[in-house]
Amino acid sequence: MPATFNHTIIAAKDRRESARFLRELLEAAEAPSWGPFTNIQLADGVLLQFAEPPVEIQMQHYAFLLDDDHFDRALRRLCDDGVTHWADPQMTKPGEINHEHGGRGVYFLDPAGHGIELITRPYL
Structure with missing residues (x-):
């Protein structure tokens, strides 16, 4: 099987707000969330996981x-x-x-x- 991109964790100040912002803008599906992650899923199956790190967030x-x-x-x-x-x-x-x-x-x-x-x- 060839490699495909599966998921990434996106640092957020407020994980729910960041997930909502991109979910609405990208018209993405809500996905089950767990632990420290609030998740959305793109149409190609890629999972975006939003989390609030205990360190200063660096722009990505x-x-x-x-x-x-x-x-x-x-x-x-x-x-x-x-x-x-x-x-x-x-x-x-x-x-x-x-x-x-x-x-x-x-x-x-x-x-x-x-x-x-x-x-x-x-x-x-």
């Missing part, structure tokens, strides 16, 4: 591939919710999206301060 980058209609809904939700977004990871183009790789992309921060990227075309 997470990118999600969406179809065009889902991207439109997610961008509308970000704007409606007043979430600042940028066209670039350096955060120099606020309120814009990019058109890289033949698609569209946007960057923003989740409730824990992680850099989230939504794209409509894969890089490769």
Whole structure:
């Protein structure tokens, strides 16, 4: 069997809030949660586990591939919710999206301060 990506743990200040934020934005399914984890599951089966570590959270980058209609809904939700977004990871183009790789992309921060990227075309 070839290797596939199964799950990751995402550090959060409030694991339930971070899970809710991404679950709603990504239109992901709730998943059973246990112990220190609040979980959501992406359509391809990847499990995102949110936990509150006892150390300072370091910013990480997470990118999600969406179809065009889902991207439109997610961008509308970000704007409606007043979430600042940028066209670039350096955060120099606020309120814009990019058109890289033949698609569209946007960057923003989740409730824990992680850099989230939504794209409509894969890089490769």
